[in-house]
Amino acid sequence: MTTLTLVQGDITRQSADAIVNAANSSLLGGGGVDGAIHRRGGPAILEECRALRASRYRNGLPTGRAVATTAGALDARWVIHTVGPVYSAGEDRSELLASCYRESLRVADELGARTVAFPAVSTGVYRWPMEDAARIAVETVRNTATAVEEVRFVLFDDRAYEAFARQLG
Incomplete structure (x- = not known):
């Protein structure tokens, strides 16, 4: 059984096996969570992202897909990059x-990750309404078979934290 937890704060400060990056399809960095990671x-x-672009993802990572790289200097083993949809x-x-x-959970399972930290994917510049994004995130994680032991939603502000807390109820 996967434990779902909430943390308010900076996802780049989390200690986890894998940190999920709300990436853009280029995989080459950007703003928000992507830039911070x-x-x-x-x-x-x-x-590693450049190498992925040069090989498997010449046209970028498709929306809804996920791929892993090293976590570099982060306190994690991997970064799992996923491209959320624009609302x-x-x-x-x-x-x-x-x-x-x-x-992202499928990739985490392939890697053997037991703890995964997620941001609120698509809620920044992609403008997904926070309440709906929280509902989709929590329902999806609860209904996905995975060997991940802890999924930690790392929310940047009070509004996001409260929206996810309501879904965990």
């Missing part, structure tokens, strides 16, 4: 967001 983790992460009021992209969590 690349800055704190150092150049080793970007180096659209006119098109239901919920399955793509759920896929980010399922695929």
Whole structure:
């Protein structure tokens, strides 16, 4: 049984087997969580991301998929990069967001990770409404078979923490 926990704070300060990065499809860094992970983790992460772009993901990592790299200087063994969907009021992209969590757990299982720290994927510049993102994240993790022992949702602010806390109820 996987334990779900909540932490308010900076995901780059977490100690876990794997830290999930809300990446953009280029895998080459960006803003928000992505930029913070690349800055704190150092150049080793970007180096592996460039190698992935040169080989398996020439056109970038597709939305809803996940891939792992080293964690560089982070207090983790791996970073699992996943590309969340941009929110659209006119098109239901919920399955793509759920896929980010399922695929990240699949990669974590392949790696043998037992603790995984997730951000609130797609809730920053991709504008996914926090309450809905929390519902999708918690339901998906609860309903995904995994050997991961602890999934830790690391939420940056009070609003995100409270939305996830309501879902864990």
